[in-house]
Amino acid sequence: MKKLIVALTIIFTFPAFAQQKQKISTADQKMNTFISQLLSKMTLDEKIGQLNLLTGGEATTGSVMSTDVESKIKKGQVGGMFSFTTPQKIRKAQEIAINQTRLKIPIIFGQDVIHGYKTTFPIPLGLSCTWDMSLIEKTARIAAIEASADGLNWTFSPMVDISRDPRWGRISEGSGEDPYLGSKIARAMVKGFQGDDLSKYNTIMACVKHFALYGAAEGGRDYNTTDMSLDRMYNDYLPPYKAAVDAGAGSVMVSFNDINGVPATANKWLLTDVLRRQWGFNGFVVSDYTGVNELIDHGLGDLKTVSALALNAGVEMDMVGEGFLTTLKKSVQEGKVKESQVTNACRLILQAKYKLGLFDDPFRYCDEERAKTEILKPEHLALAREAAAQSFVLLKNEKQTLPLKKKGTIALIGPLANSGPNMPGTWSVNSDLNNTLSLLEGMKATLGNEVKILHSLGSNLIDDAEYQQRATMFGRDIQRDNRPEEEVVKEAVNLAKKADVIVAALGESSEMSGESSSRTNLEIPAVQQRLLKALLKTGKPVVLVLFTGRPLVLNWEHENVPAILNVWFGGTETGKAITDVLFGDVNPSGKLTTTFPQNVGQIPLYYAHKNTGRPLEEGKWFSKFRSNYLDVSNEPLYPFGYGLSYTSFVYSDMKLSRTSFKPGETITASITLKNTGTVAGKEVVQLYIRDLVGSSTRPVKELKGFQKISLNPGEHKTINFSISAEDLKFYNSDLKFLAEPGDFNLYIGGNSRDLNMLKFTLTK
Incomplete structure (x- = not known):
């Protein structure tokens, strides 16, 4: 057994991802000297304090909130903060660190700047459908400009998890199913955020997430376990992470899932052997939200034990859980953690702050004038509108139903027709939801008096009121009509009969995808389907404007609806961008980056699958003793790379x-x-x-x-x-x-x- 373990260690440690020896530049020598001198002055408590990342309490992704933050800063117990914005607030916290701690070490300030900051771009899955690396890099550049203008210098992005299971809600945050395309996008995002010099005032440090294999969680259920062969890891799932590391990403965030029995947060093979020794990563690793503490529920021990496991595995910063802060000193005293390990973790975090220029000027990101002039600029909004329009995928266009003519009467019907707060999509925590135009408002603003627009809700988002409440959290409410369904539909149908064409705005709300939003039924909610069928019975041309954060099952819609435009969630300018495409001012060019299945039973379904020893003959639907289903063909409804044009x-x-x-x-x-x-x-x-x-x-x-x-x-x-x-x-x-x-x-x-x-x- 011992020989087997040694053999596996050799295989895991020395594949072709070899660490490259690099010459140390003069700038790096200067940095290393500065950091070494600072470390020589630090106590063990001060070093551990740098490993502690707290939330400012403005927005969270978990149920735990940091407390007594100001006191902890004064004690030198905070290395970083997140969900804490505006130059004024950040300056106040930074002043405490600089003026009221012994060594005056600045704090790094982070935020989930996922697909834009105040100017919000399409959700990452939608943005990937542009297949335009220059455009994608520009969106990250604008996000960095705006976030840094508001005091931030670190983003928990890009999310580069490959996913081939649309049941997983966080498929919306990534770039789809393909490692080649995902790697290209990872590089573009890192370059956009970090530019060519992190010390510039308008760049922010990228954080690649979630390392690793998070998109392959079993059953598509968030936070679930992942079990995968090395062949699939190295060829399909790891490449985008490595591409981001090779592009110079300054930090990496660990995933929640376990990997072949060892949670990523405590997985030394993953964080030390692969990330550092094989890939040569020289930034720092941060846990996900309370990820260290969650090792307890994984069954690895109490807080002191799991904190030691995480640090020894290669986690340098503990997000929110404070296990490092409260237990590492004792673990060092007991010999379970070497002080040199704490020192090295602290060194990596201090280096990040040095590269960001925080030791030269801790307040370089606290310019209130920039916050007034560099956020939501007209040119930023123009790019957001362009990116949204380029991300839309035309799935069907029978008899050239689209583009619509700018005349006559349009009936705009559906629960997503007039819901501005849903337009930015999931993980748009910095968006101003109250000032985002809905599709109805965008059409009116764009078309003026050229087209008469009639509007009706038509149906609730979901039959079940409690389910709808879960699907419209974080201020994404959609009004419910509590009248009998027949009455609501009849009202919409009567309105539709007065129009020349019907635009049905249906699909998911923004929070039906994203974190902790896994689904087993991927069809459009039944109440919306019933509305759609009633609208089709009017005999009027119907265009389905489909809102979604994931591939959906659209068999019935594909067979019966003349035109289907998948608009994902397009960000700040969604309403105007949809209007641009519907009326032909922009010709849709988006191409799918995920496969759309015929039904959930086909999942996982992706184009780059392996063959079997008994493949189904080309052109056949079914053949006994071949790899196929009895009830459905092997083919997708819409394949990877698919998208129509006018x-x-x-x-x-x-x-x-x-x-x-x-x-x-x-x-x-x-x-x-x-x-x-x-x-x-x-x-x-x-x-x-x-x-x-x-x-x-x-x-x-x-x-x-x-x-x-x-x-x-x-x-x-x-x-x-x-x-x-x-x-x-x-x-x-x-x-x-x-x-x-x-x-x-x-x-x-x-x-x-x-x-x-x-x-x-x-x-x-």
Whole structure:
């Protein structure tokens, strides 16, 4: 047994993610000298104090609140604070740290700046559907400018968890199911937040979360356990975290879940062997909200025991739980924690503060003039409107129902038609919910008197009033109509009969996805479905404007509704952006980054699945003794990468520069894209590769490149992709990162299903 443990340790510690030795710059030498001198003056109590992260009490993500904060700052027992904003409040807290503590060590101030600050952008899942890295980076840059103007210097973002289970509510906070795309977005977000110099006054430190594998929680139930092979970890789930680390993210947040029996917060293999030794991460690690304390319920011991486990595993900062603050000194005295471990944790936190420039000027983020002039600027709102419109995915458009004409009468009906507070989406804790335009208000503001708009609630969000209350927390209330349902629907139908077209604003409320919002039924709530059916019976054209934070089951809607526009939750400018797309001022170009299933029983369903020894023959629905279902096909309702446009695109003339190459060389794949429609549009051209024979089983296809192309009507363009052996690498069963010689299929098209194919060979 001992030999087995040693062997596993070797495998886990030394795969191809090798730590690189780096030369120490003059600036780093200066920083290290400063920090070492400061540490030499610090007592053990003062070092432990730096490891303590408290909440300011303005907003929380858990049930525990920090108490007696001012007194703890004076005692040097606070290293960081979060959910505490405005330059005035932050200056007051910082003044206590600087003026009333022995060593005058500044505090770092964080916040959940997830998809924008005051200017809110689409939820991350929606933003990922733009497939536009420049746009995504700009949204993070604006978020950093606004957050830093309001006193903050640290964000708990980006959330880069891969998720292939839409039952999990937090799928809304990530970038979908694909590691390649997720890695690209992780890099863009880190660069947007941190810029090229963290000491600049308008940058903030990124915190990559949730490390690791949180998006694969069993049953899609939040905080649940995760059990996964190393093959899947290294090839599918870890890449976006590593991409963010490689991009220079200053901090990492640990996930709530356990990983193969060891909770992430106490998982030394994850936090020390992988993160530090293999990837060379040199920032600091923070727990999630009371994550250290929750190790008790995981069954690992009392608070003193689990606090020691977390620190020894590689957690440097304890969020809210105060287990480090109250137990580590005793653990050091008992020899269960080395003082050098505490010192190293403190060093990493002090380095972060140094890089942010807080030792040069603790009040650099407390400029009240910036708070007045750099938040909700017109150019920020303009980008929010553009990002929202680019994130929308047109799922269906029968008989060119969309775009609508700017004339006549529109019936806007549904519980989400006039709910401004729901438009920013989940995890928009800094948004001004009272001043966010609803779809109704956005249409009126955008269209003026061009179109007559009739409005009716039509139905409640959910039949069950208690369920609706759970789904509209944190100020996202949607009015309930307590009249009999038949009366409410009849009123809406009578209104709809007076209109030329019906726009049904239906789906989830913003808090039906996000943290602690897992669902087992992914259909539109039944009461809304009944309303939709009644509206269709009027014979009027119906457009379903679908609000959601996750893939939903839309079989009936797809079969019966003429047009479906998935708008996710678009942020501050949602109402205006939806109007832009509905009426053709913007041509939708969003492409799905998650697979939409036909039913919940297919989950997990994702495009890059492995083949089986008994795959279903192509084109067949069912075959006995093959890998399939009796009651439904293996196919999704909408595949990864899918999205329609108001124009049409044709792919042709696909070529390879040559059909074989060797490591160190490249080949070029090209294809011609033509806009064959009548309006300008954008298409995301996607490149997939399949490794046909490998030492380990390989996915049926993997995304390896994409380009977003704009074309005018009749215009065509040749799109080129360069492919090298680097694009073909994967982690084999020995966790070696390599490209194996052999035959490959190469696919190019507009989604993961509808593709053109050629073959090539990588030679030895």
